Amino acid sequence: MKFAAFFYQHGLKLLHPESLPIDQDPASLSFASIGKMPSFDHPPLDLDYTFSHSLQQALHDKLLLLSELPFPIQLLHEHYLHGYVGFMKSVVLQEGTYICNRCGNHEQRLFAQILCARCGEECTYCRKCVTMGRASECTPLVYWRGSEWHAPISSDQLLVWNGVLTPEQSQASEQVIEAVLGRKRLLVWAVCGSGKTEILYRGIEEALKQQMRVCIATPRTDVVLELEPRLKRVFPNVPILSLYSGSPRTELDSPFVISTTHQLLRYRHAFDVVIIDEVDAFPYSYDNMLAFAVNRAKKRHASTVFLTATPNKQLKKEAASGELPVVKIPVRYHRHPMPVPRFIWCGNWEKLLKKRKVPIVVLEWLQKRTSENKQCLLFVPTVDIAVQLEEILSVRFKVASVYSEDPERKKKVEQFRRGELNMLITTTILERGVTVPNIDVAVFGAEHSVFTESALVQIAGRVGRSAEFPDGDVCFFHFGKTKAMLDSVRHIVEMNQYAR
Numbered sequence: 001m002k003f004a005a006f007f008y009q010h011g012l013k014l015l016h017p018e019s020l021p022i023d024q025d026p027a028s029l030s031f032a033s034i035g036k037m038p039s040f041d042h043p044p045l046d047l048d049y050t051f052s053h054s055l056q057q058a059l060h061d062k063l064l065l066l067s068e069l070p071f072p073i074q075l076l077h078e079h080y081l082h083g084y085v086g087f088m089k090s091v092v093l094q095e096g097t098y099i100c101n102r103c104g105n106h107e108q109r110l111f112a113q114i115l116c117a118r119c120g121e122e123c124t125y126c127r128k129c130v131t132m133g134r135a136s137e138c139t140p141l142v143y144w145r146g147s148e149w150h151a152p153i154s155s156d157q158l159l160v161w162n163g164v165l166t167p168e169q170s171q172a173s174e175q176v177i178e179a180v181l182g183r184k185r186l187l188v189w190a191v192c193g194s195g196k197t198e199i200l201y202r203g204i205e206e207a208l209k210q211q212m213r214v215c216i217a218t219p220r221t222d223v224v225l226e227l228e229p230r231l232k233r234v235f236p237n238v239p240i241l242s243l244y245s246g247s248p249r250t251e252l253d254s255p256f257v258i259s260t261t262h263q264l265l266r267y268r269h270a271f272d273v274v275i276i277d278e279v280d281a282f283p284y285s286y287d288n289m290l291a292f293a294v295n296r297a298k299k300r301h302a303s304t305v306f307l308t309a310t311p312n313k314q315l316k317k318e319a320a321s322g323e324l325p326v327v328k329i330p331v332r333y334h335r336h337p338m339p340v341p342r343f344i345w346c347g348n349w350e351k352l353l354k355k356r357k358v359p360i361v362v363l364e365w366l367q368k369r370t371s372e373n374k375q376c377l378l379f380v381p382t383v384d385i386a387v388q389l390e391e392i393l394s395v396r397f398k399v400a401s402v403y404s405e406d407p408e409r410k411k412k413v414e415q416f417r418r419g420e421l422n423m424l425i426t427t428t429i430l431e432r433g434v435t436v437p438n439i440d441v442a443v444f445g446a447e448h449s450v451f452t453e454s455a456l457v458q459i460a461g462r463v464g465r466s467a468e469f470p471d472g473d474v475c476f477f478h479f480g481k482t483k484a485m486l487d488s489v490r491h492i493v494e495m496n497q498y499a500r
């Protein structure tokens with residue numbers, strides 16, 4: 001029998017018997033009635049009951065839709081009656097406003113109605129988190145109410161790393177340990193290329209030794225994919241779980257999780273330590289969900305470490321007022337300052353592009369790099385502009401363009417790394433991920449609104465990352481300076497001054 005149909009028949013039995021209308025004929029009850037229940041009663045925990053350990057392992061610290069649990073409904077129901085499983089409505093109507101309990105969405109335009117196959121009625125669901133399975137009025141979220149479970153680590157040797165921290169890194173590392181063990185908050189404000197991942201190692205090790213659960217959360221799948229192999233290398237005896245859209249599904253849980261924001265929505269009161277990497281990587285609207293997901297995934301007394309090169313206004317404000325302790329790492333590990341961007345006015349480049357032309361100053365800049373055999377990254381505001389520029393420039397240069405949906409993105413980046421291309425034209429997707437030694441960077445149309453202060457600082461941070469080639473040119477080609485451009489330069493100059 002299909003799950004939905006099965007639950008349709010048996011759904012109402014999931015309620016505590018006493019909360020059922022006694023005189024109602026069970027046959028007349030429908031699945032929809034669950035959605036209409038004001039709340040779920042939860043029976044007290046029955047300590048004499050022999051609970052299922054596999055259910056405990058799958059459900060502890062989580063908040064899952066029924067459809068995400070590979071267990072028979074009878075098993076869940078029994079555990080519910082003995083106090084081991086809890087239910088919560090996923091979409092509720094409060095004073096005329098829909099709220100999604102899974103992702104925290106309360107924007108009404110992000111809810112929609114369908115004629116629901118599960119409850120057979122007009123049913124409201126949340127569009128914001130629908131990629132994680134449909135949370136709707138008739139779908140409860142399930143959680144574990146029994147005792148905690150710890151994923152075991154079979155070795156005493158957790159951290160295997162022989163690297164040496166710079167004095168700045170080691171100071172930050174100490175503060176991370178202190179925040180972790182003291183269950184406090186901390187902002188690690190580290191300039192691009194300062195080696196901020198290494199700063200976390202000892203704090204994570206200490207937490208795992210104390211049987212704490214650790215999560216590194218980030219809005220970006222790219223960051224998860226970049227961190228996973230690095231952390232597996234230095235924590236070879238710790239089962240690390242990486243969660244992102246399309247990650248291999250496993251029922252196993254781990255004391256150490258690297259997760260995208262979305263996947264974190266499946267957790268509840270799970271982590272003692274949450275490290276938020278690249279918190280500013282997405283526009284503000286995404287931060288709301290990140291904040292919601294992180295807050296619920298944390299245990300009540302947990303430490304939160306914010307790790308970023310470009311903290312947003314909110315974090316800066318809290319840090320300035322002393323509310324949020326902050327440790328700054330203003331120097332790159334090779335101790336050279338960040339290159340300060342130059343502004344070059346390039347006229348109405350959009351108009352020129354329409355005539356299939358590129359501003360002469362830009363061409364000269366590219367030509368100079370090519371004749372000196374130096375590679376460069378050219379950041380552009382949109383995919384269209386990337387494609388147009390590639391067409392025009394490919395007459396003179398070995399060039400490729402990449403953007404996030406580009407199926408050949410990986411291949412082209414590899415070609416660039418191998419030195420087979422003079423230049424790579426890219427949208428802001430590469431502002432963080434790529435590290436190539438000895439490159440120059442230009443922003444084409446730097447006045448465009450996609451180039452925020454934070455994006456421009458990250459872009460400038462692509463240059464001079466290796467000790468061998470610590471310098472390079474960063475050039476913003478523009479048709480009118482913006483506040484973001486000026487702010488990004490001020491940001492870099494200030495960090496460099498602070499470093500001195």
Ligand SMILES: [Zn+2]
Nearest residue numbers: 100103126129
């Ligand atoms: Zn939602």
Ligand SMILES: [Zn+2]
Nearest residue numbers: 116119123138
């Ligand atoms: Zn429904």
